[in-house]
Amino acid sequence: MRIGLLTEGGYPYVSGDARLWCDRLVRGLGQHEFDIYALSRSERQEDEGWVQLPPQVSRVRTAPLWMAEDDGVVHGRRARRRFAECFGELAAAVCAAPAVLDGSEVSGGPTASEASRGVVADRFGSALYGLAELARDEGGLVGALRSEGAVRALERACRAPGALRAARTARVPDLLSVAAHIERALRPLSLDWYEDDGLGSVDLCHAAAGGEAALPGLLALHFAGVPLLVTEYGVQLRAHYLASAAAEESPAVRALLAAFHGALAAEVYHRAALITPGNTHARRWQERCGADRAKLRTVHPGMEAARFAEVGERPDGSGGADPDTLVWVGRIEPAKDLISLLHSFAEVRKEAPKTRLRIVGAPAEGPEGALYLGHCKALAAQLFPDEAEGVHAVGDNPVSFEEIGGPEVPSLAAAYASGAVVVLSSVVEGFPISLVEAMFCGRATVSTDVGAVVEVIGGTGLVVPPRNPRALAEACVALLRDPERRARLGAAARARALELFTVEQNITAFHGIYLEIVSRSPVRRLVVDDTGDPLPFGVPAEAHVPGRWTEARLMVTGRPRWAAGAPVRATAPLPAGEGA
Missing domain, CATH: 3.40.50.2000 (Glycogen Phosphorylase B;)
Known part of the structure; x- marks a missing residue:
């Protein structure tokens, strides 16, 4: 086909x-x-x-x-009339839509009755396809969607009875911004x-x-x-x-x-x-x-399991891991909450002083990623002042920041293989790719309960609340002290990943x-x-x-x-x- x-x-x-x-x-x-x-x-x-x-x-x-x-x-007069009718209907549907953005809806999604959704959907769909037919018959809509008529249609819809409460407060700059986005x-x-x-x-x-x-x-x-x-x-x-x-x-x-x-x-x-x-x-x-x-x-x-097979299929289940090392792999950005991870690791060191933390990944693109990485390195130096010198490299220092491709971490599989426990500390996560990669490597994991983490793990790792350094530390210490449990969880995780992902x-x-x-x-x-x-x-x-x-x-x-x-x-x- x-x-x-x-x-x-x-x-x-x-x-x-x-x-x-x-x-x-x-x-x-x-x-x-x-x-x-x-x-x-x-x-x-x-x-x-x-x-x-x-x-x-x-x-x-x-x-x-x-x-x-x-x-x-x-557009001629007839086409302009068609556009005004269709865009006016679309604006009216948008302004009457029941899905309003506020704090509760960001976390749980929009809420609306089925009846109100159906009414909005019918109006919105009819207007959308009317605009598409106009574009097919008369040519593109760029100029029309940027026109003063489009802004006025939005303004009328915002002032109409039954419009969203927040929309009624829209001023001209707001309407121009919305019109540009819709265009x-x-x-x-x-x-x-x-x-x-x-x-x-x-x-x-x-x-x-x-x-x-x-x-x-x-x-x-x-x-x-x-x-x-x-x-x-x-x-x-x-x-x-x-x-x-x-x-x-x-x-x-x-x-x-x-x-x-x-x-x-x-x-x-x-x-x-x-x-x-x-x-x-x-x-x-x-x-x-x-x-x-x-x-x-x-x-x-x-995801490709073959690239992690050499690590995941080691007969001893260790894959060459250091039993006293925690590994975090990913893109360094605020959503990954490395700040909580570092505070958690400070608690881990009180219970297991030999433990190391390897943070493997590059900063997110743009100045914000580099700034966040710098903030994390500064915090690591502050939390471990006696060992802060050379904190950027693997050695006697408890925290290291590395990127894949260097002599210590030649590949992604090597990053996961270097530690006994893989940690995910995110506060926002969709599908946790790094978690699945760790499972392919047969690694025991400790993760925060965000996004699809619980669904992916399925009981083959430990899950703790996000933004809770103490709970994260306790889970890490529990696995560091129990190698048999780590091996069982790692084997179960690899089997689950091979079956589903x-x-x-x-x-x-x-x-x-x-x-x-x-x-x-x-x-x-x-x-x-x-x-x-x-x-x-x-x-x-x-x-x-x-x-x-x-x-x-x-x-x-x-x-x-x-x-x-x-x-x-x-x-x-x-x-x-x-x-x-």
Whole structure:
């Protein structure tokens, strides 16, 4: 079958989110043909290029979300009236949406009655598809969405009876900010991806995330009846809520954007044929946001177990570990709460003075990551003043900060192998990849109860409350003092990881889901004979098998309608194993 893989800021870009699992999925399903439709996030991401693509990728089409030049489309009176009606309805739906962002909803998700959700979904969906039809008929919407008329429509909706309480306080700068955000989010409506030679020709759209990534899939379903599958390993709506809570925006802007993204998520969940969360934590969020439980299928991310086999399969179960060493592996950033880990380690040293802590990882990109790393090193020096000299290197010092690739830590597997217990101290976590890697290595683990940690561990490690250094220390000491228990937990953890979290199980699950969705979707391409009667088997099965009998594989880059006017760049078929 032919799959349209939809990404936003991800595959096939080298620096994209979800790049690894998308690449593993495409390579693992060589019997299918993939067309990739990618929305890029920045010019830098585009300049860094693509990963090498396998031969089953027929073509790649890209469009930027980070910029949108005015397409020069001037709407006539009738088109302006259509836009005013559709955008006014969308603004009214957003302003009446029941999902308001506040502290309780950031932690537990939006709450609303089923009836109110249904009303908002109907209004929002009708307006969304009305705007998409206008873009198809008249050209892009960039200018219209940036117009004064759009801002006035938002203002009328905010002042209307029944509008969100916070929205009623919106001032002109707030409305301009919201309008700009909505224009960016709705840029996929102006793309020319939805014709019969684009997403209209695929058998299934698979969105690698919710939000903007799934928007082209909604339009392919609306215009061509292509079924939509949505995978969320990190719920986009939750990510927006957390980012909005940390942003310096007014309450009106936060409320309106939360309502907009909530309505978009509800529409995606409603229209999708199936939704595949990566864990139960994401699944609960999706259910709270209106997803039908019957459509949800949990599919855990697939990870390569082979790279950790040498450590995990050591006959003694130790893998060369130092029995007095704790290891933390990950990206150094505030969400990982290394501050609590260091305070916890100070408590561990009181009970087990020989214990060392190895912090392995690079700081997050940007100045904030480097600043946080510096703060952690300063705290380590303060907590262990007698041993602070040379605290950055392994030796007699109890704390070390290292990066993978150095002489002491040549590989990721070596990092996990160097310690008896692997620690995760996060306060925010989606799917804990480092925890699964430690399980592949047969390591006993101590983790904080955040995100999908309990689901992943499943009783094969110790779990403590987040931001509780004393509880973290007590759990670490308990395992350091009991090598037999460490061995039992490590063996059980490796067995669990091999059963649930491998690439093979992920690929097998999606192969079955693809077949299930396509098997219950109507045949959309009808071939008739000379008399106009349907011709059975008019589209032979081999038409979907990559080879010389299929159409020439084509790569088209950058054909958003807002950049219309430039000639389409077409190249020869993609060489096997090559990307850009």
